[in-house]
Amino acid sequence: MSLGKVAAIAGGTVGAVGAVALAPVVLTSIGFTSAGVAAGSFAASMMSSAAIANGGSVAAGSVVAVLQSAAVASVGAGVGAAVGWVTSLFKKKPKHGDNDDDGDDGDDDEQVLKNKNKE
Template identity: 55%
Template structure:
């Protein structure tokens, strides 16, 4: 293996790891947790704005609903594959 191939493999691995672990951590940091939306968080502000805009409820499939679902249950297999692939491609390209 040449040096450029090793760099691309390392970049792909790092890129995939950053997205696969970083996205769920970022969602949790916003306040979307397994126990629900954290009081006083950005997620709480987003939920309040969504509820006001929708007459008191948060619409199914909305950004807030999807982020809370991910915060509570984690990413689906399809989402993990997509994020891992995007991260791997980006990491490999950036390593050159």
């Protein structure tokens, strides 16, 4: 694999992780919070315009409704994604030819079968 492809993959990964991590921050900064739309915010003006255009209520599936849902969900999802990613850094990866995930080079499953046959 060329250096250019590796850089492109790494850049895409960093961009995707950054977008997920920053989504809650951006949504909150414009007024979409986990408790609802913040009064006097950009989100409030969006909500007002959407409600006026829709005869007094915000339509399900509209941009405002989707962003508010994302703000509510992103609080838990962002934290969960971050914890999952950090946890994955500490998981011990099995070595080649090792099927039992204990980190050594051998396949201890065969030894377990031999011990069971002795019983």
